[in-house]
Amino acid sequence: MDGCGHDHAQMGMKPAAVRAALDAAEAACGLDGERMTAPRRRVLELLLAAGEPVKAYDLIAAYGRDGEAAKPPTVYRAxxxxxxxGLAHRIASLSAYVACSHDRAEHAAAFLICDCCGATAEVPAGAGAQLAGSAGDLGFVIQRATVEAHGLCARCRPDA
Amino acid sequence: MDGCGHDHAQMGMKPAAVRAALDAAEAACGLDGERMTAPRRRVLELLLAAGEPVKAYDLIAAYGRDGEAAKPPTVYRAxxxxxxxGLAHRIASLSAYVACSHDRAEHAAAFLICDCCGATAEVPAGAGAQLAGSAGDLGFVIQRATVEAHGLCARCRPDA
DNA sequence: GGTCGTGATGTTATCTCATAACACTCCCTC
DNA sequence: GAGGGAGTGTTATGAGATAACATCACGACC
Structure with a gap:
């Protein structure tokens, strides 16, 4: 949303925090026998630094430190x-991606997305609770859920 | 999901039911001063007949009764x-569209989507209930929500 | 230390999803 | 019957995602 008449806060981690998060993620991968390779690390770095949902093609454009773009599969594979x-999530309603904001990756995240400033809050999301009720009645087994609420954050609410 | 080893039920309305639903929708539009024009009616007809989420380009391909395709904007505008x-919903996690299954259009629908047979149940979806709690704590105002649970329906569950 | 298998990457091409822009038509209203 | 607004037809293009295949890096095993 443009021309909303107010400033938007800066988001994203500072470089030192990004490095720390990257190192932590790399260590966790190592424990599981997975490899935090260069492209994976780079894409996670971009997501962490942004601190809000980023479009895949923005990641592709920003990938090279010299301003050169990546090839799409490089970024999509990462x-x-x-x-x-569980280090990142796709926001289906935006076709965008965001770094997971929890120390320990939770499955079943839910998101509050401000349509004004773009800020996104990841909330605990047992939000499937009521949903699970309906599902159970129908004999439906939920394996994963996309829960994305759009609206206005506290800073962008006209009243407040 | 293919090769899942069982049959899938047929879905969608019979022609008579489709016609009835179309006429009802048209009447409702008339009351609100909106026009149920030919392309709108045709797209809704295709969605109702399918009874499950349909990709936009499948609608485009099926649009002409003589097998001729529509132009994308025709279908996207409809x-x-x-x-x-409120006569149809977009399923963001599938990039697909489905006819609303409620007589009176509810805002804030939630969906249970079977990844095996494609069946989709639209459930009452106060499912934002718990979400609303988190939102309130943060001063966030929810305007609309995307709630899509994927899993297996009763017919496709391996146990059952 | 070799070699073998697996998983990751680089690269090209293509496919799917969605919309911008503009001319034209239909219908309602005055 | 002129004017205005909503809707449609059409062309072109922008944006999102993946298929397919060659090559490369790494660990396991002998």
Whole structure:
């Protein structure tokens, strides 16, 4: 949303925090016998530094430190890995990707997405609770859920 | 999911039911001063007959009764109208569209999507309930929500 | 230390999903 | 019957994602 008449806060981690998070993620991968390779690390770095949902093609454009773009499969493969590890999430309603904001990756995340400033909060998301009720009645077994609420964050609410 | 080793039920309305639903939708539009034009009616007809989520380009391909395809904007504009009226919903996690299964359009629908047979159940979806709690704590105002649970329906569950 | 298998990457090409832009038509209203 | 707004037809293009295949890096095993 543009022209909303107010400033938007800066988001994303500072470089030192990004490095720390990357190192932690790399260590966790090592314990599981998975490899935090260069492209995976780079894509996670971009997501962490942004701190908000980023479009895949923005990652592709920003990938090279010299301003050179990556090839799409490079970034999409890294994103697939990061999602599988719980280090990143896809926001289907935005066709965008965001770094997971939890220390320990939770499955079943839910998101509050501000349509004004783009800020995204990842919330604990047993939000499938009521959903699980309906599902159970129908004999439906839930394996994963996409829960994305759009609206206005506290900073962007006109009243407040 | 293919090769899952069991049959899938047929879905979708019979022609008579489709006609009835189309006429009802048209009447409702008339009351609100909106026009159920030919392309809108045709796209809704295809969605109702399918009874499950349909990709936009499948609608485009099936649009002409003589096997001729529509132009993309024709179908996308009709879908936009149907969504606005609550007659259809977009399933973001599938990039697909489905006819609304409620007589009276509810806002804030939630979906149970079987990854095996493609069947989709639209459930009452106060499923934002717990979500609303987290949102309130953060001062976040929810305007609309995407709630899509993937899993296996009763017919496709291996146990059952 | 070799070699073998697996998983990851690089590269090209293509496929799917969605919309911008503009001309034209239909219908309602005055 | 002129004017305005909503809707449609058409062309072109932008944006999102993946298929296919060659090559490369790494660990396991002998």
């Amino acid at each position: 994103l697939e890995f990061l999602e599988r590890r | 879908l936009e109208f149907l969504e606005r009226r």
